[in-house]
Amino acid sequence: MTDKMTIIGTPVSPYVRKVLAILDMKGVPFRCIPQVPYLGDENFTKISPLRRIPVMQIGDFTLPDSTAIVQYLDEAYPETPAYPGDIQSRARARWFEEYADDHLGRNVLFKLFFQRMIRPRLFKEEPDEAIIAEALEKDMPQALDYLEGEVPEDGFLAGDISAGDIVIATLLKNALWAGWQLDGARWPRFAAWLARVNAVPAVAKVNALADEVVNAKPKEQLVILRRYYGKG
Ligand SMILES: N[C@@H](CCC(=O)N[C@@H](CS)C(=O)NCC(=O)O)C(=O)O
Numbered sequence: 001m002t003d004k005m006t007i008i009g010t011p012v013s014p015y016v017r018k019v020l021a022i023l024d025m026k027g028v029p030f031r032c033i034p035q036v037p038y039l040g041d042e043n044f045t046k047i048s049p050l051r052r053i054p055v056m057q058i059g060d061f062t063l064p065d066s067t068a069i070v071q072y073l074d075e076a077y078p079e080t081p082a083y084p085g086d087i088q089s090r091a092r093a094r095w096f097e098e099y100a101d102d103h104l105g106r107n108v109l110f111k112l113f114f115q116r117m118i119r120p121r122l123f124k125e126e127p128d129e130a131i132i133a134e135a136l137e138k139d140m141p142q143a144l145d146y147l148e149g150e151v152p153e154d155g156f157l158a159g160d161i162s163a164g165d166i167v168i169a170t171l172l173k174n175a176l177w178a179g180w181q182l183d184g185a186r187w188p189r190f191a192a193w194l195a196r197v198n199a200v201p202a203v204a205k206v207n208a209l210a211d212e213v214v215n216a217k218p219k220e221q222l223v224i225l226r227r228y229y230g231k232g
Contacts, residue, residue: 003058003059003061004029004030004031004058004232005023005028005029005030005031005056005057005058005232006030006031006032006033006056006057006058006232007019007020007023007030007031007032007033007054007055007056007069008032008033008035008047008048008053008054008055008056008057009032009033009034009035009037009053009054009055010034010035010036010053010213010218010221011032011034011206011209011210011213011221011225012036012174012210012213012214012221013037013053013054014105014109014167014170014171014173014174015052015053015054015066015101015105015167015170016032016053016054016066017170017173017206017209017210018066018070018163018166018167018170019054019056019066019069019070019073020032020206020209020229021166021170021202021203021205021206022070022073022082022163022166022202023073024202024205024206024229025080025082025161025200025202026073026077026079026080026082027079027080028073028077029230029232030229030232031225031229031231031232032222032225032229032232033222034213034218034221034222034225035053035055035218036122036218037051037052037053038118038122039122047062047064048064049064050064052064052065054066054069056069056072066101066167067094067097067098067101067163070082070097070163071083081160081162082162082163082166083158083162083163084158084159084160084161084162085158085159085160085162089158089159089160089162090158090162092157092158092164093157093158093162093163093164093165094163094164095164096150096157096158096162096164096165096167096168097162097163097164097167099164100164100167100168100171101167103143104143104168104171105167105171107139108135108139108140108143109135109140109171109172109174109175109178111131111132111134111135111139112131112132112135112136112140112174112175112178112179112180113174113175113177113178115127115128115129115131115132115178116132116177116178116179117174117177117178132178132179136179136180140175140180144182144186144187144190145187147168147187147190148187148189148190151189151190151192151193152193153189153192155196156193156196156197157193161197161200161203165193165197166197166200166202166203168194168197169194169197169198169203169207170203170206170207170210172194173207173210177214182194205228208228209224209225209228212224213225
């Protein structure tokens, strides 16, 4: 494995940040090219048929999708696993990763983030306030009710910190940017769990990076990325 590990995707994406945090946790050197998915040309479609980020490249090997990437990383670099513990803990970590990707990400937060941030900034369109209200008032509370019953009083969703914990935390950062606030009195276990996840050094670091890149242009993001993770 001598070719450089490259992650393609702007770290404004929670799925890109999930991969960055796991690479950092594992101590794997990488470089990140801050591609914005909506602005990708036909070369982007070749490496990402669904035109989504992140994509991983190592020499000629190209792999889209953060979950596929993290599973690859766990096999290639088994130290500090992203799916730790016994077989049931590992399965549970994968479930929460899927829940975050499909439901929380695609159906809830993405609506919010797309409407509040991407539509006005990238497409110069007004956000659809009805979609935002539904996400904030109905979908998010339902998801948080579920998660409140799942998070442990101590530790993480699958014992040790896992990809399942990390992706929920990175997604929620985008929700905060889009105007969501966590009601710690209504979901106290969840709030305590989230604080524990956000205190994990690789997550704290990627969250700090996130706050710096969110208002930066891709060229500036590259400089910020190098400051946090080196040149790879
Ligand atoms: N399941 C995918 C989700 C990736 C995803 O939806 N990424 C967003 C950015 S946060 C994207 O590329 N969106 C562009 C689009 O859906 O057209 C993964 O885990 O990588």
